[in-house]
Amino acid sequence: MGQPYTTAIGYFMGVALSLFSPMPHPALAQSTWQNPPEPIATFLDAPALPRTQISPDHQWMVSLEHSPLKSITELARPRVQVAGIQLDPATRGPALEYPYRGLTLRHLATGKEQTVALPDQARVRNLMWSSSGRYLAFTLTQPEGLELWVADVALAEAKQLTPPILNAIYGNPCDWISEEAGLLCKVVPPNQGPPPAAPTVPTGPRIEQNLGREAPARTYTNLLTNEHDEALFEYYLTSVLEQVSLQGTRTTLTEPLLIDEATPSPNGEWILMETVERPFSYQVPVGLFPRRKAVLDLTGRVVFEAANLPLADNVPVNFDSVRTGRRVVWWRADLPATLFWVEAIDGGDARTPAPFRDQVQQLAAPFTEVPQTLWQTERRFNRITWGDATRALGYEYWHDTRRLRTWLLNPASPETAPVLLDERDAQDDYRDPGRTITAANGYGWHTLLFGPDGNSLYLEGRGASPEGIYPFLDRWDLVTNVKVRLWQSQDPFLERVHYLIDNQAQQFIIQRQTPAEPPNYRLYDRETAQSTPLTEFADPLPWFAEVTKEVVRYQRADGLDLFATLYLPPGYDAAADGPLPTLLWVYPQEYKSRESAAQVTASENSFSRPWGYSPLFMLTQGYAVMMGPTMPIIGEGNAQPNDTYLEQLEMSAQAAVDYLVQRGVSDRNQIAIGGESYGAFTTANLLAHTDLFSAGIALSGAYNRTLTPFGFQGEQRTYWEAQETYINMSPFTHAAQIKQPLLLIHGAEDDNSGTYPVQSERLYGALRGLGGTVRWVELPLEGHGYRSREAVGHVLWEVTQWLDLYVKGNRE
Numbered sequence: 001m002g003q004p005y006t007t008a009i010g011y012f013m014g015v016a017l018s019l020f021s022p023m024p025h026p027a028l029a030q031s032t033w034q035n036p037p038e039p040i041a042t043f044l045d046a047p048a049l050p051r052t053q054i055s056p057d058h059q060w061m062v063s064l065e066h067s068p069l070k071s072i073t074e075l076a077r078p079r080v081q082v083a084g085i086q087l088d089p090a091t092r093g094p095a096l097e098y099p100y101r102g103l104t105l106r107h108l109a110t111g112k113e114q115t116v117a118l119p120d121q122a123r124v125r126n127l128m129w130s131s132s133g134r135y136l137a138f139t140l141t142q143p144e145g146l147e148l149w150v151a152d153v154a155l156a157e158a159k160q161l162t163p164p165i166l167n168a169i170y171g172n173p174c175d176w177i178s179e180e181a182g183l184l185c186k187v188v189p190p191n192q193g194p195p196p197a198a199p200t201v202p203t204g205p206r207i208e209q210n211l212g213r214e215a216p217a218r219t220y221t222n223l224l225t226n227e228h229d230e231a232l233f234e235y236y237l238t239s240v241l242e243q244v245s246l247q248g249t250r251t252t253l254t255e256p257l258l259i260d261e262a263t264p265s266p267n268g269e270w271i272l273m274e275t276v277e278r279p280f281s282y283q284v285p286v287g288l289f290p291r292r293k294a295v296l297d298l299t300g301r302v303v304f305e306a307a308n309l310p311l312a313d314n315v316p317v318n319f320d321s322v323r324t325g326r327r328v329v330w331w332r333a334d335l336p337a338t339l340f341w342v343e344a345i346d347g348g349d350a351r352t353p354a355p356f357r358d359q360v361q362q363l364a365a366p367f368t369e370v371p372q373t374l375w376q377t378e379r380r381f382n383r384i385t386w387g388d389a390t391r392a393l394g395y396e397y398w399h400d401t402r403r404l405r406t407w408l409l410n411p412a413s414p415e416t417a418p419v420l421l422d423e424r425d426a427q428d429d430y431r432d433p434g435r436t437i438t439a440a441n442g443y444g445w446h447t448l449l450f451g452p453d454g455n456s457l458y459l460e461g462r463g464a465s466p467e468g469i470y471p472f473l474d475r476w477d478l479v480t481n482v483k484v485r486l487w488q489s490q491d492p493f494l495e496r497v498h499y500l501i502d503n504q505a506q507q508f509i510i511q512r513q514t515p516a517e518p519p520n521y522r523l524y525d526r527e528t529a530q531s532t533p534l535t536e537f538a539d540p541l542p543w544f545a546e547v548t549k550e551v552v553r554y555q556r557a558d559g560l561d562l563f564a565t566l567y568l569p570p571g572y573d574a575a576a577d578g579p580l581p582t583l584l585w586v587y588p589q590e591y592k593s594r595e596s597a598a599q600v601t602a603s604e605n606s607f608s609r610p611w612g613y614s615p616l617f618m619l620t621q622g623y624a625v626m627m628g629p630t631m632p633i634i635g636e637g638n639a640q641p642n643d644t645y646l647e648q649l650e651m652s653a654q655a656a657v658d659y660l661v662q663r664g665v666s667d668r669n670q671i672a673i674g675g676e677s678y679g680a681f682t683t684a685n686l687l688a689h690t691d692l693f694s695a696g697i698a699l700s701g702a703y704n705r706t707l708t709p710f711g712f713q714g715e716q717r718t719y720w721e722a723q724e725t726y727i728n729m730s731p732f733t734h735a736a737q738i739k740q741p742l743l744l745i746h747g748a749e750d751d752n753s754g755t756y757p758v759q760s761e762r763l764y765g766a767l768r769g770l771g772g773t774v775r776w777v778e779l780p781l782e783g784h785g786y787r788s789r790e791a792v793g794h795v796l797w798e799v800t801q802w803l804d805l806y807v808k809g810n811r812e
Helices: 004-017 040-044 228-238 542-544 615-621 641-663 678-689 724-729 729-735 760-771 789-806
Strands: 052-055 062-067 080-081 084-086 098-107 113-114 124-131 135-142 145-151 157-160 174-178 182-187 238-244 250-252 257-264 270-276 291-297 301-310 326-331 338-344 358-364 372-377 380-388 391-398 403-409 417-423 438-440 446-448 456-461 472-475 482-488 496-498 509-513 518-523 530-533 549-554 561-568 580-585 589-591 624-627 632-634 666-676 695-699 742-747 773-780
Touching: 040 615, 040 789, 062 124, 080 228, 098 124, 124 174, 135 174, 145 182, 174 257, 182 257, 228 238, 250 530, 270 326, 301 338, 358 380, 372 391, 391 446, 446 724, 456 496, 482 496, 518 561, 542 615, 549 641, 561 615, 561 641, 580 615, 580 641, 589 641, 615 624, 615 789, 624 641, 632 641, 641 666, 641 678, 641 724, 666 678, 666 789, 678 695, 678 729, 678 742, 695 789, 742 760, 742 789, 760 773, 773 789
Parallel strands: 380 446, 580 624, 580 666, 589 632, 666 695, 695 742, 742 773
Antiparallel strands: 052 062, 062 098, 080 084, 098 113, 124 135, 135 145, 145 157, 174 182, 182 238, 238 250, 238 257, 257 270, 270 291, 291 301, 326 338, 338 358, 358 372, 380 391, 391 403, 403 417, 438 446, 456 472, 472 482, 496 509, 509 518, 518 530, 549 561, 561 624
C-alpha cells in the first residue's frame, strides 16, 4: 500500500531533523513567522473543496470557491470592537469575513456548468435564493462597502442592484420580499458623516455600580467601556430599511434605527423588524441589550408592537434560564402572515420549580385580535417545525436531565392536547430518530414534507450504532408513530440524504464519501437502488488517501467503554516498524448517563483531510495521531459531573495510553497530549496529575477557573457554590506538579468567553517561576481559532519542533 513506511516516513523525519536538530530549549526562540516543514507547508496552500448549495426547486447547484486561510494583512485591517461585535469600519461588515471567490452553477439534470461572470477579485457573501430558485441574490464586498447583486440562474448572468451601501455589521443585510417586489435591505444612512472621534482628554473616571441587584454574567469580551464606545456602537449599527427591486429601484421605508434584522412575512405583505434600544450595558454584549420587535407594513408604518424587552443583564447563569418577555418572535412558515412568540412563565429562572416553563402564542395578520396560546411547555422551549394548519412538531429540552421531548401540536386547535411522540436522552445517539425533512412551500419557507398519504413524514438520521455510523432515511407515520426504514448507507461508503426530490422519496440527492474519496453528490433512485454522479470533486490532499484510519475501542478501569479514531502513516506496520511517537488530541464532554457516554459516534468511512492547524498534519512527520479519544465526565442522577472530573479524566487517559502501548503502536516514553480550548485545559490537567505523557500542547485554553467564576463549559454552579471543584479543576492550582514540557499558544485577541489570553500568560508565569519547561507563543491579531496563513503555518512549525524535541527525541 503506497511506498514502504520506512522510506516515506524516513524522508519526512530527515527533513524535520535537518530543520531542527535536538538542542537545548532556548534554541526554539523565534521572533518572526516560521513555515512548517514539508510537505505540510505545501499542503496548507492546496485549494479547498468547494462548498455547495442546491436551489429550492432542486434544479441547480451552486459551487462556491473559497480560501481556507487568510493573509495576516487581512487580519491587520482596522477593526472596531464594541458590545461583543468586531466590525470593519470601512465596509460596514464583519471584521473577519470569509467570502467566496466565485460562483459556478450546475444544472443537475443535464450536468451543464456555467461560471457567473463577476468583477476581478470578487468577494461573495450572504447568498439568498428566491422562492422559486430563479434568482440568487448575494453581496459583493468592495473596499468601501457591500453591494447587492442578483444572478438570473438559468442565464448565469449577474447584475449589481445597489452601490456599496449595505449594512452587514450585525446579521444578514438583505432578505427576499418576493420575486416581484425584490429584497428588503439594511442600508447605511445617507449623509451620515464621519464616525465620532475619540476624546483626546478623559472626561472623567470610569464608574460602575450595583445597588443590591443580582446580575451574574459569564465572562464576555469586546464590551462597551465608555461613552465613546457607545457613540461608535450607535454610529455603525444605525441603518435605514430600503426596498430594492430587481431593476435597482430603491424605496426608503424607515428612519435611521439600530436595526438588528428585518424579515418579510412569507406572503411578503408585512415586515417583522427588530431594533436594539437603550439603555446599553457595559457588562453584557448586544444580544442582551433591550430589544423592540415590531410589525411594519410595506410603507414602513408600524402596525403592531410584538415585543419590548428590557436589558437582560440579570439572567441566572444556570442553563435553561432565559430572559423574561417575548424572547422568540418569528413568522409561522406555513401561513401567509402569522406571528408566533415564546415567553417564559416561570420567571425565566431554571432554579425555580414550576409545572410549566414557557408558553407559545400566535397571532395572525392584521394583528388586531387577542393572541392565542398554542402550547405550554413543561421543559424549556427548544423549537417548532411547522407543517400545515393542523400539524406542527414542538420540541422541549431540559439541560439538567438532558431530556429532549417531541410533541405533535395542532395549531388550528390549541385546546387539543399535544401528543407526545418521542422522549429520549439528547446525548443518546443510538436512539436519535434523525431530523425531519422539510421542503420549500409556495412562499419559499421550509415546512414539514408530508408523504402521499398526508400522514407520514421523513426522517434523515446519522445512524450511530455499536457497529458504526450508517445514515438512514425513514418514513414516520404520525398516526401510528411507527417508523419504516426506506434506505440506509452501507459499507464501504458513508452516505447521507441531502435532499428529497419528491414526496414519495423515490429519488433523492445523497452525499457520498469514503476515506479516499471526498464528499460528492449523487442522484439516487430507490426503485433501481442505483445512483448517478452529480459532482466529481477531487481529493485536495491525495497524500492522505493512504493513511490508515481506524475507529478503535477499549475500556477504562471502571468498565466504561471508550473509543477513538486512530490514524497511522502510510505503509506503517506495527510488527515490522515498531512503535511510533504519538500525539493524542483531546476534548472531554459531560454526560448524565454511562450508557450515552459509552456510545461510538465516529465513522471509519468518512473522508478526513487536515486543514488549518490540524494535528493530522503530524502524520507526515512520522507520528501516530489518536483523534478524539473519548474522555466522558459522567454525573448520573443528582451527582455533578465535575465533582469527579479529575478521577474520570485520569482513568480515560490511562486507558487510551494502555491501549496504544499494548497494541504496539506507541512507546510509553513517546506520547504527547494536546488539545484546543477545553482540550487545552484538559492537557494541562493531565500533565499536572499523571505521568503518562512526555510533553503537552495547549492551544487557546483557560487554566484558572476562578477567572470564570459564574460558570464554564458544562459547569452551571458559580465559584461560590462549588469552590472546591473550581480550585481542584484548575491546572493553575497544580502548576508545581507540571513537570513535563508544555507548549502554550494563544491568540492575542481571543474573543471567546472565558479564554482570555491572560490565562496562558499567567500559567506561563507560574511555570517559569517554578522552573518548569514551558514555551508561550502569543499570535498577534488572532482570535480563539487561528485564521491567517502566517499564524497557522507558525503554529504547525511550533508543534512540530516541540514534538520532535520532547517526544520523538525521548526514546529510552
